[in-house]
Amino acid sequence: MATPVKVYGPAMSTAVSRVLACLLEKNVDFQLIPVNMSKGEHKKPDFLKIQPFGQVPAFEDDGISLFESRAICRYICEKYADQGNKGLYGTNPLAKASIDQWLEAEGQSFSPPSSALVFQLAFAPRMKIKQDQVAIKQNEEKLSKVLDVYEKRLQETRFLAGEEFSLADLSHLPNAQYLVSATDRGELFTSRDNVGRWWDEISSRDSWKKVVDMQQKKTSA
């Protein structure tokens, strides 16, 4: 039996949960090692050795140490290609080209405004940080434009990269989950027919439900 891979960070972190979703899709055993961010553990020398930017997640498997959640996900799909969801990162170059394109679009276009909104609307209140209304408005406008593009795309295809669920869709789950379930801006997704349909479908996958469960079971920060 292979040694479980190690993921460092709290399940409630969007980037950590991205990796967890991928591991669950691929049926890869893992050990989730807590990092106490409220005590600044992620900025201390021991953690900085495995993630020099002081961010979560960090990841270890088979003698290598990685960070950047999407790079970790790509690795999991390549290393464990023959188990779990085999099509997650495509099974031929054309499929992979489309998945890579939409995974980059998520990282470059969807993530910046959605992460800003998740922070302002879901985390800032919990952390007793004052919300920046200008930032909220600007990022909501940016995210709306991105979701307009998604609305048109999802009219043509069932999922972002094509007719099968892929890493490109998975990558959106963490931020969208917070926006839909923990803020009052869920309508950004639910008011758009195709985006709403897509959100319902990807968020009801067993793997994602397990991640949400893990996030909700967390009792301390």
Added chain:
Amino acid sequence: MAVRKVYGSLNSPATLKVLACLFEHDLDFEFVPVNLNAGEHKKKPFLSMNPFGQVPVYEDGGIKQFESRAIIRCMGFEYGKKGEELIYWDARKQAIVANWIDVEGHQFEPPALKLIFEMVIKPKNGLAPDHGVVAEAEAELGSVLDVYEARLAKSKYLGSDRYTIADVLHLPNLQSLLGTKAKKLIESRPRVRAWCSEILARPAWGKVLEMKRDKAQA
């Protein structure tokens, strides 16, 4: 009829990254300029190629892609055996390259672009840089380059001991930054400075600069 086409702008770092990789792989291609000043990228027909309205777009046989890092990854795996390999087929080695590709995208490029906007693009358009923004972006980029300095002590290039996509992606913005006062951030860090000089001296990057010079003279 060209097999490969790049639709983009020689003023766009993302376009230049793709061109650098095409030259590294020694691939023929047709460059189709998109007039950003005229807003061509925000109108049809371009929007039907990239609905986000950004350059570049790449075509290669049946493949049509946008997002420079996606284009470059696929190109690396498709053409890696001929000419220079910029990727690894070994999952563990490629994982580290992929890690540093994302570092370029998420940590390096955002402050680099802010600095280039303030110190290069605004002055070209007769606007003064915002010194507060510059100071903040310099501090941000400085912290990133501190991580690079430590990384380059353990690894000859960012992603491995040979030149890979993770390095190529830095070329256009490093070139621009060296033409500004922000070059001190690079020059004050010996390993970063050495790595920067080495990668900017690659013949493939020279060919990209030649394309820019030819356009400026045309």
